[in-house]
Amino acid sequence: MEEAQGSSFDQVPPFLAKTYNMVEDPSTNAIVSWGATGESFIVWNTQDFEKDLLPRYFNHNNFSSFIRQLNTYVSGFNVLHFMDF
Amino acid sequence: MEEAQGSSFDQVPPFLAKTYNMVEDPSTNAIVSWGATGESFIVWNTQDFEKDLLPRYFNHNNFSSFIRQLNTYVSGFNVLHFMDF
């Protein structure tokens, strides 16, 4: 074995690890959750997502800032759906 | 007159304008205030400064992050004093 220490998350950029954890957390599935195939995630409540969830993981509560950085990592991918009420 | 619009603060980097306003505010003089000559500022209570004041102006509450950026603007200057209790 070459690398023995740390989880595989150590090699994932912080932004992606945080986003994964944020979507993964079952306690917030009413706000954001994985899509049916697990290849997308769905923001069910944009207001709660940006004002409540984002600041738990990031230093801001702006949806657009989240999208800006998401685009730097997954540009061109169809990884998220939005839902507004 | 060349430039007619906006205050002179428009030309000041955001970090310096925020820092100026933060120090200038008389209501927080117990936490941070100008030094006697007005050429320095004094942090009287580091805990309150970083946990209460910084987040009002910046996206963090870390003293070291504040100092890091201060150094990019005023490197080599003797502009602040610290006081710990």
Place this chain on the structure above:
DNA sequence: GGGAATATTCCC
């Protein structure tokens, strides 16, 4: 969407 400016963190 993304380039660029600025901010924040991380680490030496």
Place this chain on the structure above:
DNA sequence: GGGAATATTCCC
């Protein structure tokens, strides 16, 4: 202290 990586904002 500050270089570099990353994050956040600003603006097109």
